[in-house]
Structures are given as C-alpha cells and as structure tokens.
Amino acid sequence: MSNLNKQAIINLENTAHYQPRSELNIAFSTADRDSAVFKFNVTKNNKPLLLSEQNVLGHIAFSHSDKSFVKTTLDFTEQDINGQFEVNVPNDILKRPGTVTMQVYVAEKGNSEVIVAERILTFKIEQSIISEISGETSLQYIIEFDELLEQVNQRMVAINDSIANAEDYVALINQAKEKGLSDIEIARSTSIQEINALVASKLEELETIGNQYSTKFDNDKDEMDSKKEAFDLAVKGSGLVTTSQSNGWQKVKITNDDGTTPLFSDFDFSNQDYALTKTPGTYYVRSGLNSSANGISSNYGYLTISKTYSSGSVAELVYRPIGTASLNNGEVYTCRKNGEWGSWVFIGVDPNKTETITGSQAKANTAESNAKTYARDLVDKKTTVLFDGTATGVGTTINLNETLDNFILLHFYGSFPGGLFNSTGNPFGTSRISLTPINLVDTDGNGGGIYEIGINKTTRTQLTIASDVFFDLGSLTGSGANANKCTITRIVGVRK
Template sequence: MPLNKIAKINLDTTAYYQKLLNTNVKVYSNDKNTAVLEFPITRNNSPVPLSEVNEDVYITIITPDGYKKVDYLDFDDRLNGILSYTLPDDVLAHQGTHHAQVYIDVKGFKDIVVERKFTFTIEDDYINQIDADTKLSYIRMFDDLHAVIQQRVVDIELAIKNAADYVTQIENARDKAYEDITNLVNQTKQEIETIIDEYKTEILNTLNDSEKTIEERSEHYIQQAENAKTEVTQAINSAELVKESQVREMISDMETKTNASQKIDTAIDNLRKYIDDGDWQKSKLTTDLGSAIKVEKIDFDSFNASIKNTGLYYFVNGISGPKDISEGLLKYTKNSTQTDYEKPETSDGLIEIYPFNNSKEKYIAWVNNGVIKEWKKSNALNIDDDSISEEEINTLISNTKKELEKTIDNTFVDTGWINLTLINGAVTYASNTIPKIRMINMNGMKIIGLKGAVKGVEGKGSVGMAPKAIADAIGETRSFVQNTSIDNGTNFNRFSLTGNGEVRLDSSTLTTIKDTHWLPIDVTIMI
C-alpha cells in the first residue's frame, strides 16, 4: 500500500452561499506522487454517483505567483461520488497558498456544475534549504546509514521479544538461551553505539575529503553492523527455540472431530440453501441432451395450457394454428413479471413457428394475456429460387447497405463539431463564433479541428477544455499561432492544444490583453 498523504475536502453541491473554504491542508515541495486531494461530492449531504461514462470532472488551480493549472480528476469511488487528484510536480514547485475549484461537466448536455472554492498550502521543506556548498549527497548517505543501523537494533530487540518459548517442556532451555541472547545483544548495542559516535565525529572532520574515501569508510561500518546482525541471528538459531508461528500451527492441527463434523453440516446446509434460493436457471430451455422439448398435443387457442415457459419446442398434433400446421418447430420467448417458476402466470410473449420440412416459411405471433394475436408469415430468402418476392429483394438491399455502412464506420469516425467547455472567464466572442472542436479518424490518422473565437481573457492561461474522449486521443501538446485584435499595429497570439485537452493562451504580442479583445482559435491539426 503506498504511503500517501490524503486530504479529504467535502464539496456539497448547493446554490446557497458558501464562503471560501480555507482548509488546513499543507504539503511539501518534495511530496512527489504522494500528496492526494480527495473530494467526496454530495448534494443535500447525500453522495452523488459519478462516472467517466456520464461526466468529465476537472480541477482548476491558481498558484500564488499566478500560474494556472487545469487537469482531470480520477474517479476513486463512482457509486459514492468520490474523486481524487494527485498534486503534480509543476504545482508542487510553487510555494504558498493555492486557490482551486472543481468543475463537473455532464456529457451530451451543456450542463456544468461549479463546486465551492477552496485553498491549500504548499511549503518548502528543509532539504531544499541546505547550503549548496554542503555535500548534500554525503549527508543523505550518512542519514540513510544511521537509519539502517537503528532499524537493525530495533529488529534485534523485536527478535528477542518474539523468541518467547510457548512450550513448557523446554522452559529451562528457553531461559538459558534468552540470557545468552540478552547479553550478546547488550554487548552488540554498545558496540554499534560506539561505532555510530565514532563515525559521526569522523564525518564532521572529513566533509572535505574525497567521495571515494567516504564511500570506503561507509562500506566498512555497514559491514561491521552486518557482522553484528549475523552473530545475533546465529545465536538465535543455535538456541533452537520454538517460534510462536510453529506453536499456532500445532494447535491448528489438533482440531477436534466435533469441529470437523460441524463444518461438514454447515457446508451441507449452505449447499441446500443454494439449491433452493440460488441465482441459477431453474426452467429448462431444451432437454438435457440439448434437443427441443417435445409437446404431444397443442391447441393454439389455449396456448398457455400446453406451454408456459420460454424454450425451444417440437410439437405434433397441433390444432387452431396458422395454415392448420399440425407439426413443426416452435420457439417461445416469454415476457412477464413472474417470480416463482413453479407457478406460471398468463403473460405476454412472442411465438415463432417453423412448419415441418418447410425451410421457406415462418409464422410469428404475439401472445397477450394468453390470447394469440394475428399470425404473420415471413418468407426465408432462397437465392436459388427464381421466385424472389419484392419484400425479399428489399430485405437483401437493406442488409447489403448495413454491411457497407458498418465497413465505412470501421475505417472512418467523425465526432462532429462539439462545443468546448470555456473556463477562467473566457466567453464566446459573438453568437457566430462559438468555440468548437472536432476529431476525424481515418484508418488511424487523426485530424483535429478548432474553430471560433473568445473574449473576456485578461492574461495568459487556459481558455477551454476539450471533451475527455478527444482529449485522450491528443497525446502530446501542439502549438499554433493566430492573429488577434489590431491594437497599436498587427498582433498575434500563440495557443497550445495540450496533451490533456486544454486550449491554452501561451503568449501574445499585445502589450495588455483586454477582456474585449478578439481571440480566434481557427486551426486544423494532424496527429
């Protein structure tokens, strides 16, 4: 299990006023891939189910120095509406109080829910504040060695505590072994502490020595600690003590006959319960050999008296059927709210009849409350028969068209124009310049188009987000240049379509970007 720092920030979806949520969340610059913000989304204090199938959920972060980050959130618990976001390195690089807000975009609609604003703090840690002239690698190496030695001392002490004898017959031998081990451990601990004190003194006196010399001395002391551990391990092994796990295993093997009998009875009861209540098919669709179930006599005017359940049947001596068919194959598909298969109810269903030795005809009828409606005849298409009906020709043409359309769909996919989700104050410049994105996939070659224009932007940063389905296909950031409003001469803007689907304004020749400026994004990109 990863050792993460998880900060839970509850976001209740409401239209009532919510002041800025100043959280007590504080992480450090070197919390790489471990600083996690967790967001339970609720409405009226009840969880709101969310999934990537129905929603795109993302977060906007504004750092203390004005840097803006927009990214997608992960779905941790879809049923309980719990989202999470691991703070990336480019956010951890900015120290101070960060402002953030979560957005929920409902797919297929123009609905966007904006959650409560909140803050969190990133603080610089001590290791980043060490003087550059200090030999940082040596200090880290010493700290690591010190931690290893201390851990080994703890391991030795735990080994002694866990070496307690659970078998009374060897009590005397246990006491003697424990005394020997204790003496050896005390002696070893003193030696290790002496070595650590000497090593600290030498490190302080030799900071300016070469890296090779320090590495050689470190290896020497590590080897001494390894030797001490080996001696203690050998002493424990030579004492021939019985470990706790061995005692527990012996006790487990002494299970009584009564307990075993009780387990067998419980297993039999569970099997009977599964047979009675289990979720398995209790009504046969065919015989045990896979053949159609034979019905010796059937009156289609009283259909439910002979056939009550879904299945494949072969009937003989049939009366009141279509075209007076007396023998053939019958397929019945039942549609009902039946809950007890032993008490069939009069219900709706679909009947299909194939007359005996006739592969060209099929009769279909619906059963409604036990009464068969009008029979419909369906002719099977036979390409060797010259007498093909007009209906059969139309069916052949329709099927051929569907196959061609399926082939085209497999080689050409077009999302059509989809509105971008505008963020950070960006709005549509005019009614005929709504920002949109489109992706066309032709045999693996993707073409992405952007069109429209925005305004309301007063600085660099993201202006819109592409739908997740398109964002996932981009893969890498692509930059493009656009003209913009004439202000003291001709000007240009540089935009980026990032790998996570952001449309971002990177730079501009405008001296000051005003909220009234025209910022077009018309471009076609091939991936």
C-alpha cells in the first residue's frame, strides 16, 4: 500500500440491533484515483468477528447519488482470522462528486444460505479544483459565440437580400420580354431575329447574375460551417457544461456561497414541522427554543433535516449539540416522523467522534483478552480426551470415552525406548492404525531403532494393541513378534 493512500478506518459491529445510517465525516476528492481506501474492523459483542478469505466470501456495494452502482470483492488485510478487511473505492465511483452509500455483504463458505449485510455508511466525494474551469474562461467563450452569431446573422441578411433582388431581375426581364413582343405586334418594324437576340442577351445576363449569387451563397455556407465546427471544438475542449448535460444534476444548495453552514436561529424543538419549511440539509441552530424541555442538553448545535416526500409525511431530524455542557461528549439526538412526529430520542455518542488514545488502547486490550478467551474456549470444545492411562503389550484393549464416529483426527501420546512420542491416527473406517516412532543413538546417530505399534479398531469405542515390534538399525535385524517396547498413555480426539 502506498504511503500516499488516504485510509479511513471504520469499526463495524455485527448486530441485529438498530444502527442508524451513518453519515461518515469522510470526504475524498475526484482526483483520489487508486488512493481512497476504507479499512474495516468487524466486531461482535466487543469481540473480533473471525473473518478472513479462509472462511467467508465478501463483497461491498457502492451506490453513488448520481444513480451509478459498483460492487467489488473484499480484500482481507492478512491471512490470520482477525476480522479486518479493506477496500479501495472504485475509480468509477470517485470520478464524479456527490454522496456515496456503501454496504458490506458476507457469506459463509460451505453454508451458502447464510448471507449477512452489515450496516449502511455514507461518505462524500468532492470536486477536484483541477477539473473545474473559471468563470472568466466560460464568459470569453460565450462572448466569442455571440460575435460569431452576429456575423452569421449579417451574412444571412445579405444572402436573403441578394436572392430577393434576383427575383426582381427575373420579373423585370419577363416584363421587358412581354413589352418587346407587344412592340413587335404593334410596330411590326423590328425583325424577329433582333427580338430573339435581345431576349437571349437578357436571359444570359440573368443566368450570369444567378450563378454569381449561387457561388457567393455556397462560399458563405462553407465559411459558416467552418466557423461552427471551430466553435464546437473550442467548446468541447474548454470543459463547458451544456444545459442538457446538467439536466439531472442536484440543484439544491447545501452551504452558503462562502461554504459556511446556513443559520437556523429560531428553531423550536417542540415544533418539528417548522424544520420542514427549510430545504433539506444541515443547519447551525443558535439559541433553539424548548431544547431542555425535550431532554436536550444544549440549544446550540448542528441540525440535519431529511425528508422522503415533498409533503414531509416521512422525515427525520438529527441534532448534535455543541454547547458548553456537550462540546466534546459527542451526543446525538433524533426525532422521526411517519405521518406523526415521535419524541426526541438520545441515541448515544456520535460514531464519528474521535477516539482518544487511552480509550482506544483500553478497547484494544479488552478485545485482545476476549479474543484469547474465545480462541481458548473454541480449542477446548474442539478436543476431547478419549483415553488417559497405561496400555502396554500385544492384546491390550483400550476403552474409549466416546465413539470414533464423532472425531476427524486422533492424537496418540506415549513412551518408547527413545523417550516420549506423539503421533496421529485416522478414526475413519476399520483399517489398522500404525504408529512408528524412531530413535537414533544420540552421540553419532550410528544405531538405534524403528518402532511400530499396530492398533486394531475392535469396535467404535474400543481399540486393541495388535502388534509391537522394532527394527534394530545397528545390527539391521528385526525384533520378532511381541517385542512390547511401547506404552500408550493418552488418546485425544479432534471433533468434527
């Protein structure tokens, strides 16, 4: 993990008791690509919940306020079962500012029907200043566009005037033609050839003028298209946002223009509906009314207003006092409405309140002690002593305290000429269990023996020593049957 990563450590308690949706006091930037990290410590009844990739499959879901949704797998920090995991916030979520809601889903391996969804948490993503564009640059492009539009309009007026004049020329030529023909009929002194030559000359003049205007129109259109293309490229490169692109954006202000929290100086804790006249968001309450009458420690603090419908029939108020009496104790009060308002309820200490070194160390010590006790209890419950005594010699029976069907592994403890030994055995089936302790001469390893004890499963609750022999490594000879050199003193079973 890079030292530049922004890491947020979150404590999650696995419980069925109601836990409110937590608005984390955490904000990442749209520029925090591949560096925004959440690390989770999962506990249950103040004990680490023993989770790791060895026993669970985990996913975490991110839901952005712009309706985008991303799901990814959990990354456990270590191989140990310590209930810790971490996750990098996906870049598809980070690239847009807004509010993100996340929730953890965990399923036990080998028990696919058990799925647990941990509590819902939210955090912020803020716009990075390097992706913003100044108002001065935006205004410059707007002025250029207005100037271009004025030029285009002037060109269009000129083109329309030219076309209108061309229509007048056509009408005049037609009139002249009709008059010429009329003169021919009246005077009959002008030859038909001269009349046709005159008409042809006028028509040729008209065609020439028309071609000139057509060429000018085509040139003006090409120039207008070129300027429009240049303008479109300039707009795209500037980062300007069009009206259609911002159509679905959130339009409600959440702070004052200078970034400060809006003031709600006359809030009445006994008239919760008055809060619904305000735009949903967070306000600073100064000298609120009837706070003590509703069991609230201070009338100075921050009030968060949320409502589901425009009518305000379903709503929630969350109040965090910061008066002298409650400045650093992290108190949180809530009042909810579902048709009717309930009473103000003290819900405890703000989960975002900074932990002290002394308090966190005490919790860590408690968690460590609980974990050791839990692990020791788990081991004690997993093993059982099936035999404790002395069993020596071929034909000796060993009575067990429980049936072998309850166990997946047997631990044998005993002694032989080389000292003490311990070995494992398979409790399944009817096959013989063979224990083979080995001993070498301590001075130079030249000599010693290989020993073998064969144990039959007479019944599921009784074993019998069927053989006890050894092979002498110095003389390279066997002992023969019933050497009876080994003694079994204890058998411990590991439960299924």
